[in-house]
Amino acid sequence: MADFRQKRRVQAGSLIITAFGDAVLPRGGKIWLGSLIRLLEPLDLNERLIRTSVFRLVKEEWLRTEPLGRRADYALTAAGRRRFAEAARHIYASRAPLWDRRWRLILVVGELAPKEREQVRNALLWQGFGVLGGECFVHPGAELSTVLDALLAEGLADALGALLPLFAADARSAASASDADLVARAWNLDALSGAYGHFVDRYQPVLDELQRDASLDLADQDAFLLRLLLIHDYRRMLLRDPELPEVLLPAQWPGQQARLLCKEIYKRLEAASSRHLDAMLCVADGSVPVEDGTLARRFSQDDPLA
Template structure:
C-alpha cells in the first residue's frame, strides 16, 4: 500500500466510523457521478479505492452488493467495465444531497414543538422522516417548515431553554462530531503543507470528507441552530467540511481517467 504523504495525512480520516466499503462507494458515486449519464470506468474506480487502502476483492464484493440492492449498474464498453448509479441510486443521492452539501448558515431558524396524541404505535420513524427530533415518545421538535401529522398539536417555538437544547443534542452524536472536527482540523493543517493534489487524490479526499460528514449529518433531523447548544460541534464541523469541499472542487472524471491510465 502507498506510504506517501497523502496516504499518511488521510489515515485518521480513513479510520473514522468503521467504514464499510459499499457505503464509501455510495458516497463516492454521489459526489463524483450523481448525474444522469455519469459513469466511472473500472480502472478509475480501482485507482480511487486503492488510494483509500481498499483491496480489490473488497471492491468487487461491495459492487456486487450495490448491484444486488439496485444502487449501481455495471456494463461493458469495449474491454472496460463502466459503473453508474441506477435511477434509484440517483434518486436516493438527490434526496440526501441538500443535507450533505448545504451551505453553513443556510439553516432555517424558525421551529415548532409537536405533541402527538396517545397511541401504542411507534411513530418515531415517521416523525424522523418528517424532519423532527424526539424529546419524549410523544413530544418532538423540528423546523417550522416540517409537516407534522394531521392529528398532532403544533406549537410555534419562541425562546429555547438550555435543557431543551441539550435534549436535542445526544452526547454520543456530540462526541462523534468532535472526533470528526478534530480529524478535519488536523488534516487541513497538513494539507496546507502539501503540494498540489492530483485529481485522484482530490477524488479520494472528497469521498472521505463527504462520507464521514454524511454518516453523521443524516443521523439526525435538520434542526434550526436555535434548537442546539451554542457550542454544538456540528456547526464548526459543517464549516470545516464546506471549506475543504470549496478548496478542492469536484474533479472531472475524464481527468481522473487520464491520470489513472498514466500511472
Template sequence: MSPPPKPEKAAAGFPVAQAPAPEATAMKAPTPRSLIVSFFGAYGRELGGWIAVADLVTLLGLLGVDAPAVRSAVSRQKQRGFLRARQSGGVAGYSLSEEAEQILADGDRRIYTRQDAKLDDGWVLAVFSVPESERHRRHLLRSRLSRLGFGATAPGVWIAPSHLAEEARHTLERLELAPYVDLFHADYLAYADLREAAARWWDLGAVQAGYAEFSAQFLETDDAPADDSEAFATYLRALDAWRRMPYRDPGLPPELLPDDWHGVQAADIFFRLHDTLRARGMNYVRSVVER
C-alpha cells in the same frame, strides 16, 4: 446521498423516550461499499452515472481499497439495487439505478445544505399505527424516521423540525410507508421546557460526539494538496465521513442546542474542503476515465 436503497427487513425496536442515533457514535473507518456510494454521489453522476470497473478500481486504490474488495463491494451494491451492470463500448462497468439516482438527489439537499431552523418555523409530527401482523414495517418506519432526524416523543408519535417535512413525506411515499402515517405541522405550546424536552427526544450527546470526532479528524487537513489525485482521495474521505452527520442531526434551532455545540465547526471544516478539493478531485477522476 442516503444509504443504499434496499430497506432493511427488520430492525430492533427503539425506546419510547428517546430515539437512538441511526449509526454508532464512533466514526467508522470507510468501507469499500460506503466509498462507492460516496464516489457516485460526488463524481459518478457528473460522469453520466456510469464508470468502468477498472477505473473504479484505480480510483479507490488511492484510498487503500484493493481490487478484490472493490469488485466484491460493487457486486453487493448490484444485489442491493444501487448499481446496475452495463457495458459501454464493450467495456464492463456499472451505472446507477433509477432508485439510486433519486436517493442521491435527496441526499444532496441534506448533505450540502446548512439548515437554519428557527423556533417560529414549528414542527412536523409523524403519528403512525402499524398492525402487529406487519411488525417488520413498524421497525422499518421507526428506523427510517430516525435516519431522517425525527425524535420519539411517545409511542407512535415522532417529531422533527418543520424543514424536514417534505423530505419525510417523499421518503415515506418511496418506501410505501405513507398509508401507516399521518403528518402534521405543529407548534409547541406547553408544558415542559422545550430545551429539556429536545434533550429527551434526541440523543444530542451522540450527535455532538460525532461532530467532535469529525472535527478532530479533519481540522488539520490540507486543503491545498500538491496534486489532484491527493485532492480526490482527501475529499472522498471527508465526504464519506461527513455524509452521515446531517442524518444524525435533526437541525434544531440554536436555542435548543448545547452551549458548546460542535456542529458549526464541523460544517465549516467540511464545506471548506468541499469548496477547495471537490473540483480538483473531479479533474483527477476525468484524467483516469478519459485516458
C-alpha cells in the same frame, strides 16, 4: 496528506455510496466498474472487495447494472438518485436551515408487521427523524410530502395507510421548556456532539496545513482521495443530525464549526480533485462524462437552505 489517508480505515460499501454522490452523480450518475476500482484502490480497497460491495448495492437497489459487451456500467437507480439529492441538500449547504418554529410529526396509527415497522423506522431515522415512544417520529423542518415520497421510493407504499403526518402548533415565542424536553427525548445530542468534535479534531490540522503552505503541491489524486474521505466522514455525521435550530442546541455546539471546516477544505481541494476525476472517471465505452456544472456546484453561498 499521504500519512493522513494511510491511517484511515473505511467500509467499502459506505465509501462507494459517498463516491457516487460526490463524484459520479455530477458526471452522469454512472461509471464503468474498472474505473471505480482504479479510483478507490489507493485507499487499500482491493478489486474483489469493491466488486462484492457494488454487487451488494445493486441488490439493495442503490445501483443498477448497464452491460456493454464484456464491460458494464453501474448507474444510480431512481431511488438512489432521490436519496443522494436529499442528502446533498444538507451536505453541501453553507449554513443550517432556518426554523419556522413548527415540529413535523409522523404518528404510527395503524397496524404494521414487525418487519415493515422496522423498515419505516430505519427510513425515517435515515432522514434525521427522532423517535418518541416508538410510535411518534419528530423532525424540526422536514418537508412531509417529500418524506412520504421517500417512503414510496423505498417500497413502503403499503405502510403509508398506517402513518399520520402532522404539523405541531406554531410556537409564537422563543423555544419553550417543552421543546427542549422533546429534543432531549428524541435525540442523543451528546453522541452527535462528540462525533462533530472528533471530525474537527481530525480535519482542523489538514486545513491548517493547507493554509500554512499556500504553495503546497498536492497531487491531483491525493486531493481527490482527501476530498472523498472528508465528505464521507461529514455525510456519516449528517445522517444522524436532524439539523436542529440553534435555539434548541447546547451552547458551543460544534456542528456549525464542522460545517465551515468541511466547506473550507472542500473548496481548496475542488479544482485538483476535479482534474483527477476528468482523467480517471469513464464509462464502459471509454468515454469521459462531462461534468454537470449545476450538480457540481458545492457549498454555494446562495444555497436555498441558508
